[in-house]
Amino acid sequence: xxxxxxxxxxxxxxxxxxxxxxxxxxxxxxxxxxxxxxxxxxxxxxxxxxxxxxxxxxxxxxxxxxxxxxxxxxxxxxxxxxxxxxxxxxxxxxxxxxxxxxxxxxxxxxxxxxx
Amino acid sequence: xxxxxxxxxxxxxxxxxxxxxxxxxxxxxxxxxxxxxxxxxxxxxxxxxxxxxxxxxxxxxxxxxxxxxxxxxxxxxxxxxxxxxxxxxxxxxxxxxxxxxxxxxxxxxxxxxx
Numbered sequence: 001x002x003x004x005x006x007x008x009x010x011x012x013x014x015x016x017x018x019x020x021x022x023x024x025x026x027x028x029x030x031x032x033x034x035x036x037x038x039x040x041x042x043x044x045x046x047x048x049x050x051x052x053x054x055x056x057x058x059x060x061x062x063x064x065x066x067x068x069x070x071x072x073x074x075x076x077x078x079x080x081x082x083x084x085x086x087x088x089x090x091x092x093x094x095x096x097x098x099x100x101x102x103x104x105x106x107x108x109x110x111x112x113x114x115x
Numbered sequence: 116x117x118x119x120x121x122x123x124x125x126x127x128x129x130x131x132x133x134x135x136x137x138x139x140x141x142x143x144x145x146x147x148x149x150x151x152x153x154x155x156x157x158x159x160x161x162x163x164x165x166x167x168x169x170x171x172x173x174x175x176x177x178x179x180x181x182x183x184x185x186x187x188x189x190x191x192x193x194x195x196x197x198x199x200x201x202x203x204x205x206x207x208x209x210x211x212x213x214x215x216x217x218x219x220x221x222x223x224x225x226x227x228x229x
Contacts, residue, residue, distance in 0.1 A: 031214060031215055033215075033216070033217075035217075035219075041221075042219050042220065042221050042222075043159070043204065043206075043217075043219040044219070045216045045217060045218065048213075048214040048215065048216055050214055055212075055214040056212070056213055056214055056216055091158060091159065093217075095215060098210070098214065098215055100146050100147045100166035100167055100168065100208075100210070101147075101164070101166055102164075102215070103149060103161050103164045104149065104161070104208075104215065104217060105161060106151075106158050106159040106160075106161070107158055108157060108158035109157070109158045111156075
C-alpha cells in the first residue's frame, strides 16, 4: 500500500542552525502539507502546497520557514535558523485531490530537537 | 477561525465495552471530517473520513457520525480491544481556498485494559 515517508526520523540540531526535513508523498498525489505537533499539544497546520507554490500558510509559517518540491518525488521543509521553540514532531501529508472524499495521508513524522 | 474540541480527554475501559468519543467544531462550514489514530511517538493513521454531505461512515468496528448543523461528530468503537489503546484525533477539513487544511482537536487518550 502506498505511504508517505519522511527522513530523518529524528534530527538534533543546535539553535541557529538550518535544518531540512524531507518527505516523499504518495506518488500520484497533488496536494502536500506540513503540520507540526509540539509535545503535549495539538497538531497544527503549517503550510499547504500545490502546483509548485504555497496555497496557504499559517501564522506559524514565517520567513524562517520555506518549502520546496525540488524534483518529482521529494517535498522539503526548511527552517533557516532554528529556535528552541521549533522543537516538535513535524508531519508531512499528501492527498490525491481536493474533492470532499479525499483523505489526507500522513507520514511517520520527524522529531526535531533544538538544543 | 475553526476550533476543534474533543471530549473526554482520556478514557479507560475494560475490554469488550462499546464506547463513544466526541468531537465538536465551531465553524459548521467544514468540507469533511477525518478521524485519526496516533500511537505514542508515531504518525497519524487515518481511520475514517466523513464528507460534509454524509451523516455517517463505517469501517469494521468503527462508526463515525457527523452533524454539521450542531458542529459535532462522534466515533463509536464497538467491542473494544487492548489493541485499540491509542490517542484518537478528529480533524475538520476546510475547503475552497484552504486547499484541504485540517484543524485538529487535542485528542482522546483511550486505554482498553484486559
